[in-house]
Amino acid sequence: MTQLRKFRQQTVPPWRRAVLKVGSSLLAADSGGLSTRFALGLAQFISSCHASGREIVLVSSGAVAAGRMLLQDHSPEDTSNAARQAMAALGQTQTVALWQRLFDRPLAQVLLTHDDLRDRRRYLNARATLTELLRYNVLPVVNENDTVAVDELTLGDNDNLAAIVAALIDADMLLIATDIDGLYTADPRSNPDAEPIDEVHELTAEIMTMAGAAGSSVGTGGMRTKLEAAEKAAAAGIQTILFNGRDGEVVSLLARDLLHGTLLRTTATRMQARKYWLLHVPAVPGCIHVDAGAVRAISDEGASLLPKGIIDAVGDFQRGDMVEIVGDSCSGEPYVVARGITQYGAAEMNQIAGSHTRDIKERLGYSYGENVVHRDDLVITTDFGVNP
Ligand SMILES: Nc1ncnc2c1ncn2[C@@H]1O[C@H](COP(=O)(O)OP(=O)(O)O)[C@@H](O)[C@H]1O
Numbered sequence: 001m002t003q004l005r006k007f008r009q010q011t012v013p014p015w016r017r018a019v020l021k022v023g024s025s026l027l028a029a030d031s032g033g034l035s036t037r038f039a040l041g042l043a044q045f046i047s048s049c050h051a052s053g054r055e056i057v058l059v060s061s062g063a064v065a066a067g068r069m070l071l072q073d074h075s076p077e078d079t080s081n082a083a084r085q086a087m088a089a090l091g092q093t094q095t096v097a098l099w100q101r102l103f104d105r106p107l108a109q110v111l112l113t114h115d116d117l118r119d120r121r122r123y124l125n126a127r128a129t130l131t132e133l134l135r136y137n138v139l140p141v142v143n144e145n146d147t148v149a150v151d152e153l154t155l156g157d158n159d160n161l162a163a164i165v166a167a168l169i170d171a172d173m174l175l176i177a178t179d180i181d182g183l184y185t186a187d188p189r190s191n192p193d194a195e196p197i198d199e200v201h202e203l204t205a206e207i208m209t210m211a212g213a214a215g216s217s218v219g220t221g222g223m224r225t226k227l228e229a230a231e232k233a234a235a236a237g238i239q240t241i242l243f244n245g246r247d248g249e250v251v252s253l254l255a256r257d258l259l260h261g262t263l264l265r266t267t268a269t270r271m272q273a274r275k276y277w278l279l280h281v282p283a284v285p286g287c288i289h290v291d292a293g294a295v296r297a298i299s300d301e302g303a304s305l306l307p308k309g310i311i312d313a314v315g316d317f318q319r320g321d322m323v324e325i326v327g328d329s330c331s332g333e334p335y336v337v338a339r340g341i342t343q344y345g346a347a348e349m350n351q352i353a354g355s356h357t358r359d360i361k362e363r364l365g366y367s368y369g370e371n372v373v374h375r376d377d378l379v380i381t382t383d384f385g386v387n388p
Pocket residue numbers: 022023024025026061177178179180182183184185186187188189210211212213214215216218219220221222223224
């Protein structure tokens with residue numbers, strides 16, 4: 001590549017919880033298996049963020065590249081889905097082992113598919129697991145569950161997966177480490193005149209057309225999936241950073257909140273984006289009928305909805321559904337107080353209605369936690385001018 005113009009230095013906006021996506025291009029050399037060469041600097045970056053009280057979920061590719069190396073003598077040219085899936089299954093253990101070597105705290109392997117995250121119940125389970133792991137100070141290492149994710153494996157889309165995980169865990173930053181300094185006006189590997197783009201305020205169609213395919217034989221999505229990921233993150237109020245994970249200097253500066261790469265901003269705050277989403281996802285038929293104490297707690301005190309304040313559940317909604325929460329006005333008329341994603345289905349809710357949170361497990365035989373609707377999953381309708 002000819003000498004390209006460099007990215008300028010800029011300060012990274014403050015963040016507390018991030019998803020760091022590391023592409024195959026950083027973990028596997030073009031023809032070889034996995035190497036710690038670039039992973040080491042990224043692991044130091046994670047540890048330094050962790051030491052300053054920040055949380056990171058790692059989304060790591062590299063399984064197919066690692067597995068391909070192990071199977072070299074068998075079927076190096078076989079690129080059928082079954083072969084790639086076998087490679088991914090073989091290589092996944094190597095990927096996690098590579099990262100574990102670089103940390104003295106425990107790692108947890110989390111394999112997800114896009115389908116899992118489209119299913120609301122599984123979405124809640126994945127979120128609860130990841131949040132719990134962060135609470136234990138464990139580093140979650142996420143990859144696609146390639147064994148079952150045929151479409152995703154074909155597209156190789158950990159960039160989009162990372163964006164969905166960022167929204168899932170309510171991150172405030174998506175960090176994408178790749179083998180190029182950032183976004184250019186065109187793929188610099190084929191366009192020597194490409195100019196660096198330090199900052200993107202809006203992902204317009206013009207910007208999207210700048211993105212080309214992967215630059216190495218191990219990378220799969222190229223810049224296109226990175227911009228799609230940034231678009232998804234922005235819709236959830238999350239900013240994205242694209243940076244070169246091969247450049248040790250860039251990585252260590254990033255640990256000091258100095259960026260040489262592309263910052264993709266978002267206009268919506270996380271809360272605005274989330275509330276907007278909560279208000280516009282269609283609610284299923286049925287509702288949660290609550291007492292006056294619960295109405296006060298959720299609308300005036302910003303509390304989560306607990307079983308104690310529930311009178312009954314109407315309809316047959318399921319855990320993970322968007323439901324309306326209904327109270328009684330002074331004249332006894334029911335009105336919609338709020339809407340939110342429920343942690344319990346209607347049948348379960350009728351069993352725990354009015355009870356203390358500590359009794360949930362005894363009544364049901366299991367528990368999804370003390371909140372029936374968590375405050376982060378709840379939006380008060382009066383906030384949006386829908387008065388009773
Ligand atoms: N406009 C662009 N700006 C920067 N890189 C681009 C652009 N279009 C395509 N690319 C290519 O995207 C590659 C990074 O994507 P990819 O190979 O999939 O890496 P990873 O394995 O990190 O996901 C770069 O090496 C580069 O060749």
